[in-house]
Amino acid sequence: MAENGHENGHGHGDNAEYYSLKAEAIQALLIEKGVCTLDDILTMADRIDSRSPEDGAKVLAHAWVDPEYKQRLLADAESALLELGYDLPETAPKLTVLENTDDVHNMAVCTLCSCYPRAILGRPPAWYKGLAYRSKVVVDPRGVLQEFGTELDAAVQVRVIDSSADFRYLILPKRPAGTEGMSEEDLAKLITQESMIGVAQALSPDSVTAS
């Protein structure tokens, strides 16, 4: 199972083996001591698994087609999500939606840890939690955008949002040109995880019709 067969390796595989064992031990002790049950853990795991970028995309596509909904979403994201049946847990951090326009491009990061709108998008991608993104995006956002293949005109204001406290930020990407006749369902397919973090634009409509 371990991918490193090195005798004295100090690679990731060794750490994983050690910490997975530790996690298993902690879990077993918590159950033995009656702190929680296995069912508590499995239920929570399922709950976490149940959220994914598709949920965020559905909400944002709805905002694209319904301008009044968009205003409500930007003003009070949690109430607007509830309208679509997404009841965020009370313990979840507050959520704010920031809109990307012709003039302003927002992109989100957490330089201190890995804050992310998990309550609606699920777990963050690995690169979002990595040191390279966290270090670079605040000082060179346009360089980072280029790494994601995103070119922005110098006239567009780039606004980095470092989510350092009690709010999580979801980016509403710009609706691409040529999508006027598309259904909400097809529009949602244009809204990628990267575009909801703000490192990319929404996909162009050709990418969906082609598939």
Added chain:
Amino acid sequence: MPKVHDRGGWPNEDPIDHSEHEMEEWERLVDALNGVLGEKGLKNTDQLRRAIESLDLKTYESLAYYEKWTAAMEILLVEQGVMTTAEIDAKMAALKEGQA
């Protein structure tokens, strides 16, 4: 020199690695355990952060994401007297034996 976790603006020439890490089952459990401990009032997000931030630079940079969470959970559970390091070590040894 900022603290280990305070990464904004740190010199970093590494390209952003776009490959997605396939979540392993134990990592999924750590994620869930963290959530359960939160619901039981045994830790909050700032406690988890504080424990992760207490790791030394080398450990912080070499451990993968959920490895850091596991290290931090151990710190918090031991600190609160929910379990001891000796109990964890003994359980790890027993589990390893069982696997062998």
Added chain:
Amino acid sequence: MAKYQRGDRVRIRVGVPPTHFRTPEYVQGKRGRVETLCGVFPNPESLAYGGDGLPAQPLYTIEFSQTELWANYKGPTTDTLLIDIYEHWLENI
């Protein structure tokens, strides 16, 4: 009661306590503008040690010009950065 309102110019305090805090060093000592008062939240510096987080702290989104944060910022001077900062880390300019 929140001390600052939208549009106020503020400076971020400088300090690296050995304990937990949520104000990254790259904004410390920098001047920005209050964009939003986000509400009042328990203080993470207390929560991190099992405290009750009281007194709760007003939390603000502060907007900085990127050229204020980085002397050699490569992008246009109109680029900005937003970050959420608790009131006790803010001072008047």
